[in-house]
Amino acid sequence: MGARRQAPELVFRGRVAPWYQALTGVVTLAAAVLALQPGMPLGVPILVFVVGAVLLLPAALRNRVELYADHLEVLFGWNHVVIPYTHVRGVVPRTWAASQFTGHNCASSTDGLFIEAPEDGDAAVCVTDNDALAAELRRRAGLDAARVEKN
Numbered sequence: 001m002g003a004r005r006q007a008p009e010l011v012f013r014g015r016v017a018p019w020y021q022a023l024t025g026v027v028t029l030a031a032a033v034l035a036l037q038p039g040m041p042l043g044v045p046i047l048v049f050v051v052g053a054v055l056l057l058p059a060a061l062r063n064r065v066e067l068y069a070d071h072l073e074v075l076f077g078w079n080h081v082v083i084p085y086t087h088v089r090g091v092v093p094r095t096w097a098a099s100q101f102t103g104h105n106c107a108s109s110t111d112g113l114f115i116e117a118p119e120d121g122d123a124a125v126c127v128t129d130n131d132a133l134a135a136e137l138r139r140r141a142g143l144d145a146a147r148v149e150k151n
Contacts, residue, residue, distance in 0.1 A: 015109050016060050021060075027052030063077070083117045090115075091134045091137045113134055
């Protein structure tokens, strides 16, 4: 038998920006327009639709941050990022600065959070309540306590 996966303590649903929704609609519309073109092979619009669905739909459907007792998990499209709280060095609003470049860009919105965790690869996320997620991550990672001790 395989190990049972524990349930998350808190789940923050991801937010999908209007531009991302529009992009998904454009791909769907392009597939429909191609399907209506006379003489167009049936495989072309099907291919456009399938490729669009594979690339765009998972980010809209699988988009959340789950908080567990000792780590957080970011699920975004085909990405699955696991970061222990002990590795989190900072949680700040995403500014798109060069210093916030990350391979784990799990945000389909321009506003979001940048989770600094150099050991695991930083992550950019965007959820329905960025402020609540930031406060909870800071609490669980002990960042507020560290800031108070310095002052």
